[in-house]
Amino acid sequence: MIYLTMGLMLVFALLAIFLKDILLSVLSLAAVSTLLSIAFFQFGAPVAGALELSVGAGLITVLVVLTISFIQQKKEIPHKRTITWALFSFIAAAAAAGMFMVFTPKAVVNVLTESPWREVGEIFWKVRSFDILPQALVILSAAFGVLALLRADNGRE
Amino acid sequence: MNLLPVIFALFGMGIYCLLSRHNLIKLLIGLELLGKATTLAIVWSGVIRNTLSYTQSLALVVIAIEVMVVAVFLALMFAFYRQSGTLDTDDLRRLKG
Numbered sequence A: 001m002i003y004l005t006m007g008l009m010l011v012f013a014l015l016a017i018f019l020k021d022i023l024l025s026v027l028s029l030a031a032v033s034t035l036l037s038i039a040f041f042q043f044g045a046p047v048a049g050a051l052e053l054s055v056g057a058g059l060i061t062v063l064v065v066l067t068i069s070f071i072q073q074k075k076e077i078p079h080k081r082t083i084t085w086a087l088f089s090f091i092a093a094a095a096a097a098g099m100f101m102v103f104t105p106k107a108v109v110n111v112l113t114e115s116p117w118r119e120v121g122e123i124f125w126k127v128r129s130f131d132i133l134p135q136a137l138v139i140l141s142a143a144f145g146v147l148a149l150l151r152a153d154n155g156r157e
Numbered sequence B: 001m002n003l004l005p006v007i008f009a010l011f012g013m014g015i016y017c018l019l020s021r022h023n024l025i026k027l028l029i030g031l032e033l034l035g036k037a038t039t040l041a042i043v044w045s046g047v048i049r050n051t052l053s054y055t056q057s058l059a060l061v062v063i064a065i066e067v068m069v070v071a072v073f074l075a076l077m078f079a080f081y082r083q084s085g086t087l088d089t090d091d092l093r094r095l096k097g
Helices: A002-018 A022-043 A046-071 A083-103 A117-127 A129-156 B004-020 B024-049 B052-084 B089-095
Strands: none
Touching (some): A002 A022, A002 B024, A022 B024, A046 B024, A046 B052, A083 B004, A117 B052, A129 B052, B024 B052
């Protein structure tokens, strides 16, 4: 089952890159997010799965589709394709995979571990309480940045 | 079951999309693919090290930051579109100097 999920995820990722229609590309990306959240549920990680499903497949898709509807440019302008970038990406990914495999310590595979929501919440709010606040501030500052960017031109008009 | 090939296939696709595409929304899709590969790697590392609760809490933060990256990217893209009327990255070169 997990292989089917992963295979479909790669197919939809390829579609997201190569489809000419931008809207279909974004919907393919939403499918990737949905399949990723299904994989998280299969791993026994329901908290990450639920957030990925609601945020990755829901909120991000809505934001991008809304922006596309404002912009009204539905098609990608065609450009000359170069094989160099494909080769470079393949080599970079293979090098990263090689480094990961060399430096990752050997571990016993233990799939479908039980992980109650309460345990994740305790780690999130108690063990990691020190870095959660700065991260919340970073997110807040990004939100103010978006507001400033969108407000600047409105004022001029 | 080894998910490393899937993780690095997603990672490679994200890099390829960022390097080869000229549309700003396609660049955003490339960034998203990189983020998804990272999230999958984090959760998968929790599965194999049996620290799933801790890695889930890390994945929550990564997903939240990913949304903010998307929001800022879309705002910048919208501002650029209002100025230039296009989403093609070749036109960004006019902003040089």
